[in-house]
Amino acid sequence: MSNKLLRILLADDDEDDRLFFKEALEAIKIKTIVTTVNDGIELMEYLLLPNALLPDVIFLDLNMPRKDGMQCLEEIRNNDALKELTVAIYSTSGAERDIEETFIKGANVYIKKPNDFSALKKVVEDALKINWQYHISGTNKDSFMLSI
Amino acid sequence: MKEQKNSTTSTLFAISFIISISILLFIGSLCYKQIKLQHETQNLTTRAFKVQILLEQLFSLAKDAETGQRGYIITKNTAFLEPYNQSRYKIDSIYSDLYLLTKDNAVQQQNLDSLNVLINLRFDLLKKRIAESGITAKNTDSIYEKMWIGKNVMNLLRIHLNKMISIETDLLQQNQKIIKTALSLTPMFFVGLFAFSILLFFASFYKTNKSLKNLKQVNDRLAETKIELEEKNKELTFQSEEKEKRSKELIIANKELAFQNEEKEKKAKELIIANKELAFQNKEKEKRAEELLVINKELSAFTYIASHDLQEPLRKTQLFISRIFDNAEQTLSEKNMDYFKKIQASASRMQILINDILDYSRVTEKTEKTEKLKNVDLNSIVQNVVQELTLAESIEETNTTINFGKLPEIEGIPFQLNQLFTNLINNSIKYLMSDRPPIIDIQSTVVLGKDIANIKADATKKYYKITVADNGMGFEQKYAERIFTLFQRLHDKQAFSGTGIGLTICKRIAENHNGFITATGVPDKGATFAIYFPTS
Amino acid sequence: MNILIKYDISLTCKAILQEQLQKLDIGYSIIGLNEIEFTKLLSTEQLEQLKSNFEKYGIEIIDNQKAALVQKIRDTIIEMVWKDDVLPNVTTSAYLAEKLNHSYGYLSNLFSEITYTTIENFIIFQKIERAKQMTISENFTLTEISYQLNYSSVAHLSNQFKKTTGLTPSAFQRIIKKKRENRAAL
Numbered sequence: 001m002s003n004k005l006l007r008i009l010l011a012d013d014d015e016d017d018r019l020f021f022k023e024a025l026e027a028i029k030i031k032t033i034v035t036t037v038n039d040g041i042e043l044m045e046y047l048l049l050p051n052a053l054l055p056d057v058i059f060l061d062l063n064m065p066r067k068d069g070m071q072c073l074e075e076i077r078n079n080d081a082l083k084e085l086t087v088a089i090y091s092t093s094g095a096e097r098d099i100e101e102t103f104i105k106g107a108n109v110y111i112k113k114p115n116d117f118s119a120l121k122k123v124v125e126d127a128l129k130i131n132w133q134y135h136i137s138g139t140n141k142d143s144f145m146l147s148i
Numbered sequence: 149m150k151e152q153k154n155s156t157t158s159t160l161f162a163i164s165f166i167i168s169i170s171i172l173l174f175i176g177s178l179c180y181k182q183i184k185l186q187h188e189t190q191n192l193t194t195r196a197f198k199v200q201i202l203l204e205q206l207f208s209l210a211k212d213a214e215t216g217q218r219g220y221i222i223t224k225n226t227a228f229l230e231p232y233n234q235s236r237y238k239i240d241s242i243y244s245d246l247y248l249l250t251k252d253n254a255v256q257q258q259n260l261d262s263l264n265v266l267i268n269l270r271f272d273l274l275k276k277r278i279a280e281s282g283i284t285a286k287n288t289d290s291i292y293e294k295m296w297i298g299k300n301v302m303n304l305l306r307i308h309l310n311k312m313i314s315i316e317t318d319l320l321q322q323n324q325k326i327i328k329t330a331l332s333l334t335p336m337f338f339v340g341l342f343a344f345s346i347l348l349f350f351a352s353f354y355k356t357n358k359s360l361k362n363l364k365q366v367n368d369r370l371a372e373t374k375i376e377l378e379e380k381n382k383e384l385t386f387q388s389e390e391k392e393k394r395s396k397e398l399i400i401a402n403k404e405l406a407f408q409n410e411e412k413e414k415k416a417k418e419l420i421i422a423n424k425e426l427a428f429q430n431k432e433k434e435k436r437a438e439e440l441l442v443i444n445k446e447l448s449a450f451t452y453i454a455s456h457d458l459q460e461p462l463r464k465t466q467l468f469i470s471r472i473f474d475n476a477e478q479t480l481s482e483k484n485m486d487y488f489k490k491i492q493a494s495a496s497r498m499q500i501l502i503n504d505i506l507d508y509s510r511v512t513e514k515t516e517k518t519e520k521l522k523n524v525d526l527n528s529i530v531q532n533v534v535q536e537l538t539l540a541e542s543i544e545e546t547n548t549t550i551n552f553g554k555l556p557e558i559e560g561i562p563f564q565l566n567q568l569f570t571n572l573i574n575n576s577i578k579y580l581m582s583d584r585p586p587i588i589d590i591q592s593t594v595v596l597g598k599d600i601a602n603i604k605a606d607a608t609k610k611y612y613k614i615t616v617a618d619n620g621m622g623f624e625q626k627y628a629e630r631i632f633t634l635f636q637r638l639h640d641k642q643a644f645s646g647t648g649i650g651l652t653i654c655k656r657i658a659e660n661h662n663g664f665i666t667a668t669g670v671p672d673k674g675a676t677f678a679i680y681f682p683t684s
Numbered sequence: 685m686n687i688l689i690k691y692d693i694s695l696t697c698k699a700i701l702q703e704q705l706q707k708l709d710i711g712y713s714i715i716g717l718n719e720i721e722f723t724k725l726l727s728t729e730q731l732e733q734l735k736s737n738f739e740k741y742g743i744e745i746i747d748n749q750k751a752a753l754v755q756k757i758r759d760t761i762i763e764m765v766w767k768d769d770v771l772p773n774v775t776t777s778a779y780l781a782e783k784l785n786h787s788y789g790y791l792s793n794l795f796s797e798i799t800y801t802t803i804e805n806f807i808i809f810q811k812i813e814r815a816k817q818m819t820i821s822e823n824f825t826l827t828e829i830s831y832q833l834n835y836s837s838v839a840h841l842s843n844q845f846k847k848t849t850g851l852t853p854s855a856f857q858r859i860i861k862k863k864r865e866n867r868a869a870l
Contacts, residue, residue, distance in 0.1 A: 105866075117474055147851050535839060
């Protein structure tokens with residue numbers, strides 16, 4: 001795992017949040033390459049490029065202009081080329097209703113944006129570790145659900 | 149059928165009647181004709197006799213005139229001339245009579261004309277004789293001759309008269325013959341017709357009689373029916389009498405009812421007045437409710453702002469502070485570091501406040517949406533809460549013991565009841581006495597509404613009384629109301645975290661379930677919260 | 685001036701690998717993305733040199749023996765958790781030490797070094813995965829699951845389930861049910 005550079009894609013319209021996220025990824029042990037997009041439309045355009053390098057994990061903000069995270073999630077799960085991707089929801093909302101709904105729609109991880117940087121580092125790292133566990137042990141991804 | 153028969157009978161009867169009438173009319177007319185004929189014939193006979201008499205008078209007058217003339221001639225006495233003079237006038241009047249009487253008979257008229265000539269001739273002769281007698285009486289021969297002529301004229305007159313009389317006699321005889329035949333035929337005819345008439349009448353009578361019999365039969369039947377009808381009528385009368393009796397009874401009952409109704413109306417009027425007052429009060433209440441709805445909507449809007457917009461900048465503020473701690477811990481002066489710590493503490497507190505407000509508004513919002521009430525087993529609710537708190541490690545950390553007896557099943561909103569017990573247990577754990585581990589005891593009893601010393605209790609209802617008692621620091625009883633008020637705290641916030649919203653939410657949840665909550669406390673001994681839910 | 689670039693990391697890596705390997709003058713071939721096969725055995729000197737060369741690019745040579753052992757640890761744990769209906773009632777440390785013939789301390793350190801996670805976490809992860817599968821496929825009650833997976837109580841299982849997944853078992857069950865309904869509706 002330590003040898004592998006994980007490809008991370010973040011879709012978030014908030015500039016500060018993108019900055020925090022990148023800083024958090026730089027601060028953890030796991031080596032990553034981060035790409036960011038500003039909204040759902042950009043995300044889907046990026047993913048649907050003909051020879052797109054698909055990310056290992058997508059971090060997806062729910063509340064975005066033009067196309068929100070929920071719509072993106074549905075499009076990803078309904079696209080044969082994308083449906084195996086790991087999707088981590090990255091949202092301000094901590095409402096149980098929102099959490100359950102995203103899992104039902106096929107999210108693998110639900111991260112409530114933390115209000116502390118070390119907490120942010122921890123949740124991002126946890127998400128990537130668990131994803132790695134699924135990746136290497138080939139366990140059924142359908143039951144891959146983590147709420148942090 | 150019967151009607152047809154009746155109609156044919158009546159037509160038959162009418163026909164025979166008409167025939168009889170026409171026969172009678174015919175007979176009447178015949179009689180009239182016969183009588184008229186007889187009368188005419190009699191007239192004719194009378195006339196014939198009169199003509200005969202007049203003719204004979206005429207001859208005798210002519211003779212009288214001759215006799216008078218002779219007497220004069222002989223005596224030269226003019227007194228003898230008197231009959232001669234008179235007869236001349238009388239003959240004229242008789243002659244005119246005769247002329248009138250025989251007006252219809254052309255033969256007799258001719259005869260009369262010739263008679264007149266003969267009479268005139270005779271009187272001319274007589275006149276001449278008288279006139280001659282005065283002058284001379286010398287030539288007897290010529291006198292004779294002249295007398296002879298006179299005599300011949302007289303004879304001729306006589307013959308003519310006789311002829312006329314015989315014509316009249318013939319006429320008489322002819323008339324009498326006519327009368328005779330007429331009179332002999334008429335009775336026969338009458339008798340025949342009469343007989344036929346009688347026959348017809350008998351036939352009609354028979355027919356009528358038959359019809360009458362029929363009519364009688366029909367009548368009898370009608371009479372029978374009538375009797376039956378009468379019987380039925382009697383029955384009906386009896387029944388209607390019964391009905392009348394009943395209706396009289398009903399009328400009495402009705403009157404009573406009417407009286408009762410009046411009483412009721414009176415009461416209803418009173419009720420209407422009371423209702424109007426109530427309606428007015430209700431309107432006022434509705435107005436207030438509408439106002440409340442508006443306020444609630446505003447609150448919901450605020451909830452949205454709090455959850456989505458307020459949290460965002462707050463979270464970022466906290467994140468930036470944590471970045472400063474990470475990056476600039478070495479370079480910051482102690483004083484500045486302290487300020488940042490205070491900023492961080494305030495931000496966390498604000499975070500907690502926002503979360504609590506969200507919790508509270510969620511409780512009110514859910515009630516507004518009138519979430520469906522389900523049968524909720526409070527045992528499983530409390531078990532669940534204990535499990536969750538165990539997961540949150542607050543129970544293990546504080547070494548809390550929770551005991552609970554058998555709890556009832558009530559109609560409620562599971563999520564709210566879950567929150568109610570979570571808040572109460574958390575409250576007990578939070579205000580523990582540091583010298584002893586918390587012991588929380590949850591029990592249930594049934595109490596009568598009238599036995600509860602609380603304004604909110606409905607005396608007519610039964611309540612489940614769920615008590616949550618702890619051995620914590622308790623409170624002075626005078627604060628028992630205050631602890632349920634929003635953001636009211638009995639302790640300063642440095643000593644205990646929290647916003648003081650937990651118990652307010654409990655109060656609200658109890659009210660959402662048509663119940664209420666009370667608190668009793670003894671300082672340093674413990675607090676007991678009692679939640680009352682009406683039994684269903 | 686800004687330009688946007690796009691690159692294939694595996695191609696880049698491959699190029700770096702080839703450049704460095706040619707310096708050794710030993711026959712080699714690159715298998716897949718992360719394995720290099722040499723035509724003859726490398727001396728310790730050569731290996732150390734390669735290691736230091738690679739380090740500049742962030743490329744690390746994994747000790748084959750260590751990697752193999754980590755894989756063995758994983759396999760043993762997976763077998764232990766998934767093989768039988770009821771988990772063997774043994775302490776995992778003793779079980780692994782006995783099966784792999786190494787001290788548990790050594791195995792634990794090695795595992796953490798290679799995977800950035802602990803053996804304990806990996807076991808928990810696998811047990812919760814099994815619990816999930818049981819909930820999904822066979823409609824076991826939590827009591828049954830906790831017994832079969834050697835949990836001391838349902839609370840313990842629930843607790844670990846919640847800690848590992850962030851969800852309570854009942855929430856997980858509810859989500860799976862709805863997911864299936866959604867799929868059936870499509």
